[in-house]
Amino acid sequence: MYPDSAYVQNEPIIYQPFDSTTATWVDTPEALQAMLRDLKIAKEIAVDLEHHDVHSYVGLVSLMQISTREKDWIVDTLVPWREDLQVLNEVFTDPRIIKVLHGSSSDIVWLQRDLGLYMVGLFDTYHASRLLGYPKNGLAYLLHRFANYQTDKRYQMADWRMRPLPEQMYEYARSDTHFLLYIFDNLRNELLTNSDPAIPNGSLIDNVRDLSKGEALQRYERQFYDSKTGSGLFGWYSMLGRSSGHFSREQFAVFRAVHEWRDQTARQKDESLFHILSNQSVLTIAREMPTRLQDLLGYCHPISPAMRKVAPELIGVIQQAKAAGETGPEMKELMKPRGHAQVQFGTVPAISTPQAVSHVPAANRTSSVLGNRQSSSLATLPTSQFWGSTIGGGFKENWQPPTDGPSLAIPLPPLTAEVFEKQGSDLSPSPINVPIDPGARAEHRYTKKRKPREDDVFIVKEAGYSKRQKKSEMQDGLEPVLASEKNVGGNHNADGDCEQMEIPLRDAEDDEETQERVRRKRERNLEKKLRKQQKKDGEHRGTVIDQNGRMETGEPETFDYENAPSVLHARQEKDRGGKASKGIDPYAKSLNAPKGMRKAQKEGAGRSMTYKS
Incomplete structure (x- = not known):
């Protein structure tokens, strides 16, 4: 269990200035003991590793970074007395001290393999960021989000075996843990804010604890290679x-x-x-x-x-x-297909019943049932590892179709003989309760429009009518009528009786002015259309507009071929301004043809082609 301080929201403790501080290099037993004394009195520590596997078959832990609220240390794990680093288990296995790591899945295995170190009280910030729904879960994103610090990824795959360590790599290694405790404070507060202890698994802090515990319970086993079956991590x-x-x-x-x-x-x-x-x-x-x-x-x-x-x-x-x-x-x-799932360093027997899952450690449970990031490919199994033989293979064979008939999402109308005998019977299905947005239009967009009947009631919006209705009535030769005149409903008095609305009709002079205005607009549109056609086809003579505004085309003038200038023998003459005229030159594009191969230069006697002199 985490200590009580992990369940209390506190103001995040700001980190020490990165530029004005430095890390302590630990490469002697005396420096290790001095660091251990400071770690024992801390409540939270941040840990990270630098691993080298580019030129190593198994891999090698080259550095260990540890930080508290006040100090940073970089431990050289390539020293001859590296076995003495097991003394750090006094801190790493103390449940009163929270160990903050990011993406600890590989670090846990490397610590066991090379240094004999184990973790108790692990808090993995990777799992915390995932539970909070961050867009990215890498350490570089968290550093930029909370500390506004940009990491240089050039040294991520560097050779960390170099000694002495370059200054740029030294600072890059220190930045991985220098800000991590401040990030932990912010993540802890957000997890507590978004937790709901009233529901099952509502405590996000406990969820991070369980996921981190699964990482800490991993066990290192030596890699194996089976040439006959191809088993193993890299089989x-x-x-x-x-x-x-x-x-x-x-x-x-x-x-x-x-x-x-x-x-x-x-x-x-x-x-x-x-x-x-x-x-x-x-x-x-x-x-x-x-x-x-x-x-x-x-x-x-x-x-x-x-x-x-x-x-x-x-x-x-x-x-x-x-x-x-x-x-x-x-x-x-x-x-x-294999009869078992292959994991990173060995094989885990298949789990046949759900009850057996609870007896398997969290690390093995994740790797055997779900598969972890370091596991090899999982073969197809004949039966389910979780359900066992509960769902047999004869499920499809014993299945029978329902005898009650098909069940449709949209009910069909009763198609009987009596329905077709009645004329005008409604064959539409029963209405379906479809939730409609309150801000949506009253008329459903999938409903087909029908022609209004005589007994329909029109709702008067204003003392006028629409442009489309007015245009259709004018084309039919009818006098424009207000929409209010078509309202057969009228107003209702206190007794519920309907009273007709008295709205004054338009004058005949107003209607004549409207018709005249429409006629002039139509003529202007025809003139625009004519000018556009003349601009497109050139001069088009003989086109006139009749009294009704229609465009008529007369006989065009005959082209004089005898007096027309020659196109074949036309010359480019220049006007007074010195610019070429618009005459046609048939040879204007003759020089745009592809050019032939350049003539090879022959080497003369006594001269070399290497230098031009």
Whole structure:
């Protein structure tokens, strides 16, 4: 359990200035004891590791950063007395001290493997940011959000084995823990604010505690490699399961032999697998099966110095595997579903019943049932690990369709003979209760408009009528009528009787002015249309507008071909301003044709083409 201070909202304690402070370098037993005395009196500490695995098969913890509210330390974990660092378990396993880490999944395993250190009272800020719904969950985002600090990601994959450590890398390592306790304070307050203890699992602090406990309960086990079945973290089974395509017998034999050779070579030279040969290069070599050194190096990109030295050895491995693959197993014979899930450092038996889940530690429960970020591919299982054989395979066979008939979302009307005998019967289905936005239009957009009947009641908006109604009445030759005159409902008095509304009609003079205004507008539109047509087609003579405003076209003038200037022999004459006239030049674009090859310059006697002199 977390101490009581984790469940109380307090003002975040501001961090020490980063520019005016520095970290203490711990590389002697005396400096380690001095740091341990300060850590024992702290309530919260921040921890981070720098791990090197670019040129190492297993990996190596190169630095450890620890911070309190007042001080920062950087511990050299490559010292000869590194076993003495186990004394830090006095602090790391003390439940009264909260250990704040970010993304501790790998750090927990590395601490056990290289230093023999374990964690109790872990608070992982990664899980806290996820529960709070942050858009990003990386440490760089949290540093920028709360401390306005920008990290330099160039040193994330640097070689942390260098001694002495460069100043830029030294400051980068210190920044990972210097602001982390201030970030912890802000996350704790937000988790408490958004918690609801009244509901189950409503305490976000306890949720972070459970997730962090699952990370701390991980156990390190040595990696293994099975060349026959391809099991293991970096086994060929998981790699081939993620790739597409099918190998023949020879190609499959070459693939397994090259994959095993890469693992053995990396172990012997203590290099990473991908520094020897990338996954894509392994697949390409298996597909092409090169037998010459030149072809082999062409398929290895990039080529590391370690690979270039052992490339001739790989040629012999390919030749032997290709010959043995003629009678070897098929790819489909070995790529069958496994009966257990493969995890990072070993195999975990399948869990057949839900009751067995509670007896498995949180770390194993996550890796075996859900799969963690470090696990290899999970094979398809014949039965569910959670439900077991509760849902059998004969479910579809025993299923019978319902006998009550189909159930539709929209009910159909009763289609009987009596319905079709009645004329004008309503065949529409029963109304469906559809929630409509209060601000939406009164008329449903999917309802078809119908023509108004004589007994319909029109609602008078104003003492007028719409433009569309007015236009339709004028086209029909009718006198415009107010919408209020069509209202047969009228006003209702106190007795509920309907009273007709008396609205004055328009005068005849007003109607004549309206018609005259519409006629003039129509003529203006026709004139605009005529000018646009003349501009498009050039001069178009003989076009007139009749009394009704229609456009009529007369006979155009005859073109005089005899007196027209020649187009073929036209010349570009210049006007008084010196500009070329608009005459047609048939040879104007002749120079735009593609040019031929330049004439090769021959070397003369006694002269060299290297230098021009």
